[in-house]
Amino acid sequence: MKPDSPAAGIATGVLVEVAKGLETANGQASLFKALWGNDLIALWSDDSAPSPFLKGLSIGDSVRFHWEAKTETNEHRVKERRVFTTALPSA
Numbered sequence: 001m002k003p004d005s006p007a008a009g010i011a012t013g014v015l016v017e018v019a020k021g022l023e024t025a026n027g028q029a030s031l032f033k034a035l036w037g038n039d040l041i042a043l044w045s046d047d048s049a050p051s052p053f054l055k056g057l058s059i060g061d062s063v064r065f066h067w068e069a070k071t072e073t074n075e076h077r078v079k080e081r082r083v084f085t086t087a088l089p090s091a
Contacts, residue, residue, distance in 0.1 A: 008068040015061050034063050053087040064088045
């Protein structure tokens with residue numbers, strides 16, 4: 001993502017990796033990684049209540065998502081830019 005890009009928006013990426021049944025602190029989840037330009041975007045889905053927008057998708061499928069970039073200061077007082085994503089229904 002370019003430094004001069006907007007702070008949020010809606011985009012479409014292509015799934016390049018799908019990992020199911022990953023153990024997290026909140027239970028099992030699935031991780032969908034999508035290529036968006038030169039960036040790799042992570043979309044998580046709780047396996048106990050799967051996202052209807054990610055259900056049935058596989059590698060090579062298009063996925064639409066909302067993204068928001070936030071600059072936060074970490075515990076070492078270093079500013080980090082993080083991107084938060086949410087899956088959306090197909091257009």
